[in-house]
Amino acid sequence: MNTTMCLFLILTSYLHPMNTSNPQDIIGKWMTPENQAIVQIDNEKGEYSGRILRINPHAYIDSVIPKDYKNADPALQSRSLEGLTTLSGLTYNKSKKRWKVECMYDPERGKYFEGYIIVANKDELQVRGHVPGKKWLGKTEIWTRVEGVSTF
Numbered sequence: 001m002n003t004t005m006c007l008f009l010i011l012t013s014y015l016h017p018m019n020t021s022n023p024q025d026i027i028g029k030w031m032t033p034e035n036q037a038i039v040q041i042d043n044e045k046g047e048y049s050g051r052i053l054r055i056n057p058h059a060y061i062d063s064v065i066p067k068d069y070k071n072a073d074p075a076l077q078s079r080s081l082e083g084l085t086t087l088s089g090l091t092y093n094k095s096k097k098r099w100k101v102e103c104m105y106d107p108e109r110g111k112y113f114e115g116y117i118i119v120a121n122k123d124e125l126q127v128r129g130h131v132p133g134k135k136w137l138g139k140t141e142i143w144t145r146v147e148g149v150s151t152f
Contacts, residue, residue, distance in 0.1 A: 023092045025122045026099060029053060030143040038146060039086060048099070050087030052107075070110030081107050090117070104129045113138070 026048065030039045036059065041050040059066050068079045089102025099117040106113060106129065113129035115138065120126050123145040130138025 022122070023097075023099070023119060025119045026090075026117060026125065029146050029148075030125055031146045032143055033141050037081075039143070041087065041090075048087075048090035049085055050090075051083060051085045052081050053083075055081050066107075068107055068110070070107060072110055087117075101129075 026041050027043060028041060030041065030050075031037075032039060035056055037055050038053045039050045040053040041048065055066055066081050067077060068081055068084065069077045071077050071079075084105070084107065086105045086107070087101055087103070090099050091102075092099050093116075096116075097118070099119075101115045101117060104113040104115050104127075105111075112132075114132050115127070115129040117128070118126040120142075125143040126140055127143055128138055128140045130136070
């Protein structure tokens with residue numbers, strides 16, 4: 001019976017690796033894939049959210065910060081992407097060891113998603129966004145921690 005129990009523990013730990021990172025490690029500056037932007041995730045008055053701190057200057061057109069021109073709402077298309085809140089409604093789920101995100105805004109598509117964030121370690125986030133109600137229809141990205149905003 002001891003051999004069976006050891007085998008069970010080894011298999012379950014392999015299939016469900018323990019995330020030992022601190023949930024508060026989500027706070028900080030994060031580089032999105034392909035160095036597109038730096039997103040700042042903060043806790044303000046008990047509410048966690050993320051906003052674009054800086055867009056990669058290579059995305060500027062004629063030295064102008066890109067606007068939210070793909071937004072479906074014409075009234076929002078003239079707003080700057082820098083400073084734009086892209087993650088809101090973050091709540092930590094202790095049993096799943098991940099952050100639920102009620103609203104993720106993708107300015108590249110001008111669309112809203114829901115999803116979750118796993119703090120893989122203090123320097124890496126696994127960010128998963130999906131179509132509301134369709135968890136199978138989505139994408140996972142790896143974001144890496146950066147210290148400054150002049151990382152580009």
